[in-house]
Amino acid sequence: MPEAVLEARGVTAGYVPDLPILHEVSLVAHPAQITLIIGPNGAGKSTLIKAIAGLLPVSAGQITFGGADITHIRTDQLAARGIAYVPQTDNIFRSLTIRQNLDLALRRAGAGAPARLARLLEQFPALADKQRDKAGTLSGGQRQFLAIAMALATAPKLILMDEPSAGLSPKAAQEVLEHARTLTRSGVSILLVEQNVNQALRLADHCFILAEGRNQIDGPADALLNNKVVGEIYLGARRMGAA
Numbered sequence: 001m002p003e004a005v006l007e008a009r010g011v012t013a014g015y016v017p018d019l020p021i022l023h024e025v026s027l028v029a030h031p032a033q034i035t036l037i038i039g040p041n042g043a044g045k046s047t048l049i050k051a052i053a054g055l056l057p058v059s060a061g062q063i064t065f066g067g068a069d070i071t072h073i074r075t076d077q078l079a080a081r082g083i084a085y086v087p088q089t090d091n092i093f094r095s096l097t098i099r100q101n102l103d104l105a106l107r108r109a110g111a112g113a114p115a116r117l118a119r120l121l122e123q124f125p126a127l128a129d130k131q132r133d134k135a136g137t138l139s140g141g142q143r144q145f146l147a148i149a150m151a152l153a154t155a156p157k158l159i160l161m162d163e164p165s166a167g168l169s170p171k172a173a174q175e176v177l178e179h180a181r182t183l184t185r186s187g188v189s190i191l192l193v194e195q196n197v198n199q200a201l202r203l204a205d206h207c208f209i210l211a212e213g214r215n216q217i218d219g220p221a222d223a224l225l226n227n228k229v230v231g232e233i234y235l236g237a238r239r240m241g242a243a
């Protein structure tokens with residue numbers, strides 16, 4: 001197995017001092033893989049992504065990216081280092097056009113911006129056709145593609161995606177997830193939170209399950225697909241340590 005692209009070790013973090021949501025959570029993501037995080041509502045999946053993205057104070061533990069400590073690095077600096085974050089909600093500017101959204105995302109690309117824009121429009125033909133339309137007029141699936149395109153505008157090595165298929169039709173959800181797989185073929189690593197558990201497990205390489213802000217089990221995604229314990233964790237019937 002090649003060296004990890006991202007590693008979280010014993011991360012404790014939350015929104016309010018002295019009230020941790022994550023309790024010593026650890027995970028590892030490998031290059032050009034989809035690393036999946038699943039777990040019941042309120043498990044701390046988004047909180048973990050936000051802690052990695054530098055949006056929340058980490059009170060204990062360490063996060064490394066390509067071997068470098070990024071535990072207390074701000075979000076904008078993480079973008080410069082190659083980490084892009086696609087939030088669960090409000091991940092595009094609806095009142096701006098598609099082109100304006102992309103231009104905003106490309107603002108740090110400097111002289112490389114036109115070539116990068118051309119490449120993005122090639123990758124997302126549906127967006128290319130609608131550049132002048134307001135992003136709010138896009139379908140749910142197209143909005144997620146725009147959010148992903150905006151993440152790609154920063155030429156990231158790692159993309160943190162929080163429930164990109166939420167609220168989409170099964171077909172659109174599958175398209176978004178399959179696109180994530182396509183991205184890994186070009187060397188990008190993806191840390192993916194999903195509630196479409198079966199669809200995501202079929203696609204991902206490795207999966208970590210969280211519940212109540214703690215690690216439960218993890219393993220190769222295909223091995224967890226039919227694992228009885230996974231269902232039990234979702235139903236709250238079993239916790240690590242209480243099994």
Ligand SMILES: Nc1ncnc2c1ncn2[C@@H]1O[C@H](COP(=O)(O)OP(=O)(O)OP(=O)(O)O)[C@@H](O)[C@H]1O
Pocket residue numbers: 015016021039040041042043044045046047048195
């Ligand atoms: N901004 C916030 N301020 C304080 N507490 C929060 C905030 N956002 C989330 N929480 C709390 O943190 C816990 C974990 O929430 P989180 O959003 O990480 O869960 P999740 O696993 O992403 O759930 P979902 O599947 O519903 O997206 C919950 O108890 C939630 O109430």
Ligand SMILES: [Mg+2]
Pocket residue numbers: 045046047088162
């Ligand atoms: Mg969430």
